[in-house]
Amino acid sequence: MTEEYIFSKLKGIFAQVKPKMDPDRISMDASLTTDLGVDSLSMLLLSLAIEHEFDFLFQMQEPPKTVREVVDYIRQHVRE
Numbered sequence: 001m002t003e004e005y006i007f008s009k010l011k012g013i014f015a016q017v018k019p020k021m022d023p024d025r026i027s028m029d030a031s032l033t034t035d036l037g038v039d040s041l042s043m044l045l046l047s048l049a050i051e052h053e054f055d056f057l058f059q060m061q062e063p064p065k066t067v068r069e070v071v072d073y074i075r076q077h078v079r080e
Contacts, residue, residue, distance in 0.1 A: 001078055006054075006071045013049045017042055028068040036067075046070075054078045 011026050018037070025035060032038040038046065047058045050070070056077050064070045 001075060003071055003075065006074050006078075007067070009053055010050070010067065010071060010074075013046060013053060017045045017049060026067060028066070028071065030067050032064060032066065032070075050074065 007028065011023055014021060014026055014036070015023060021036065027035075030036055032043070043063060050058045054074055056074075056079075058073075058077075060069075060073055064073065
């Protein structure tokens with residue numbers, strides 16, 4: 001699964017969880033909290049949506065800081 005594919009799917013998930021967010025703000029290096037305004041509830045909803053979309057258990061030891069960290073985590077844990 002390519003980074004571009006995962007990023008594209010992730011942007012769609014963000015649109016579902018945070019519908020008022022401008023999708024142009026979402027970049028690989030965007031900070032989840034500072035740039036995108038993800039709080040603990042949003043992170044929980046994102047995690048559940050990621051699990052559903054990619055069919056794996058999303059359990060990062062530390063909360064991700066950037067979109068790139070989420071994409072990298074998905075790439076490492078999803079079977080193709």
